[in-house]
Amino acid sequence: xxxxxxxxPLQGVDLGLGKGDAVLASCPASDGAVLVASSHRLSVVxxxxxxxxxxxxxxxDTGRYxxxxxxxxxxxVDRAPDLPLHVGGHRxxxxxxxxxxxxxxxxxxxxxxxxxxxARVVIRKNLAENRLLDQVILGPGVRLAAPGVRDRIExxxxxxxxxxxxx
Numbered sequence: 001x002x003x004x005x006x007x008x009p010l011q012g013v014d015l016g017l018g019k020g021d022a023v024l025a026s027c028p029a030s031d032g033a034v035l036v037a038s039s040h041r042l043s044v045v046x047x048x049x050x051x052x053x054x055x056x057x058x059x060x061d062t063g064r065y066x067x068x069x070x071x072x073x074x075x076x077v078d079r080a081p082d083l084p085l086h087v088g089g090h091r092x093x094x095x096x097x098x099x100x101x102x103x104x105x106x107x108x109x110x111x112x113x114x115x116x117x118x119a120r121v122v123i124r125k126n127l128a129e130n131r132l133l134d135q136v137i138l139g140p141g142v143r144l145a146a147p148g149v150r151d152r153i154e155x156x157x158x159x160x161x162x163x164x165x166x167x
Contacts, residue, residue: 021038021128023036024100030086031047042054042074042097044085058124058135061077061137109121111156119139
């Protein structure tokens with residue numbers, strides 16, 4: 001009943017949270033790191049208390065959770081290496097992750113290209129700066145220099161920007 005409370009794994013850690021940013025969920029990873037979902041970004045804090053990774057939510061392309069392995073694999077818009085996160089079944093963290101990524105997506109359109117290839121144009125919100133931006137995400141094997149690809153993407157990009165009031 002009066003047992004010791006587990007210490008806060010983020011105590012003494014400076015996440016550099018800016019105005020309007022707050023920790024929504026955190027969980028220990030199997031390697032001793034702490035995974036942090038804040039209002040504006042995803043962070044990984046090492047066992048030594050040092051921030052190892054900190055990226056804004058609008059740079060997350062997808063998160064794929066493997067229930068058997070208990071691993072959330074994060075893919076990035078900028079094609080940075082995938083990030084496997086061992087979340088220990090921590091549902092609040094998984095829910096916060098999903099909600100934050102979805103909060104950045106304003107509108108998206110998939111573009112079907114020759115040879116069963118695809119690209120996406122996405123209007124996202126930078127949550128820290130409260131501003132919209134567009135992203136072009138090329139599927140596997142898609143080259144912007146291929147005939148007609150850049151033009152098709154640009155038509156969709158302009159249309160989506162217009163829909164949300166971007167110049």
